[in-house]
Amino acid sequence: MSTYKLYYFNARDRAEVSRLIFATAGQKYEDIRYEYNEWPSHASEMPLGEVPTLELMAGLCLPILGLGTGFYGINNEPYGTYPECGSEPHGDPPLPPPPGCGPNAQKAVYTWLSKAGGLRLDCANSYYNQQSVARGIEQSGVNRSQIFILSKVGPTFPLGFNETIQQTLDILQELQTTWIDLLLVHWPIMQHPGQSYVPKSTDPACNTTNPLTYNEKQCRLSTWSAMLALFDLGLVRSIGVSNYNITHLQEIIDAGMPLPSVNQVSFHPYNYRTGRADLLAFCQKNRIQLVAYSPFGAADAHQFPVEDQNKRTTSLSRTLFEDPVITSLADTYKRTPAQILLRWIYQLGVASNPHSMNETHMVENLEILSNPFTISDADMIRIINLPQDTCDIDPDWYQCVGNGTLP
16 A cells, blocks of 8 residues: 655645645644545544435545535526526626526525425535525524535636635635535536636646646646645545546546545436446445436536537437336335435435425425335336436546437
8 A cells, every 4th residue: 555645746835735724714734644545533424413324435424415506597608597596796896696596595505404404515616606505504593513515616716736725715715614524626627628718727737828737637636636635634524526537536546646535426317327337336446425416317508618519419308307217116106206316316325416496395305315215126227227318518528438329
């Protein structure tokens, strides 16, 4: 077993993170060395009562169901229309919120915590609503120690060592908390180069404006180094990634770095065989907990530049809620289609982040655990064998099987 000594590329980077943390959070940096895949004891199990959890590599307990807070609404850019919006003014000068937006994230978080009984919140700086999330937490009256907060850095914000540190400090301020339970790198690269705005990084490996120094792989590793530093410092209790494929995870292994505790990806029956089955097996082999977003197959078109929408054309005209196999199983088990989908994901060993602003739907989602049922092996296979859609993300971002529809 090899020892990976520091996570910083040089003494200047180490001094910089120490300066940033000390100046902003008043915490003292200490060099911490430990064996590959062995985590310091400060990542202790969080008491969550009777809430069903999965234990992460770092020893932290992850509530199986979380509330997704990415309420995109009607985006200012022509990426499409979404039924709910929770974005807040952002930018310098601040951009106005999209039309129809309101304090929806606050309302959803309040309902999830105080009425539905959920505990995990899935946040991100690129959702532009973490201050609203903080207000919802305060309004709920639930003690911070009983809430599991997940947040993410990038991709509309620059990746890189110092950038990751600074974003995390900003997230702490926005969420009005002194720690984050699980911090993820939101995407393996920054904003898609085809889009009009690409964030600029001071990290040479992440500086997309300088082709002589820009290197996607080294940018990912530099960013992951910062994540490990934040973990060492105790500002985050566990760290992970999102939207990483197997080759991205293999880069971390090859660099001799501790692996992420979590990889969060879109995960549902229509994309299981085209890209998730192999990823799930790889993550389980390496003790990386897979977490599903878009568990109901909801489109994530906001990730695309308009000119790339043709890469995401679907051959499936129906939604998962309308799929005859799912509706038939809902009748058989006397459950809702959403409960069938969430239970299928759970029985595969995957946590999930359904998002809703409807209290009834929130409670129904949690009932797959509080009032459990078991989908038979034969019915699990029926769901696995559902038709497969085209790759849900540009293959430059996600690896998948082919670029067409499987039978």
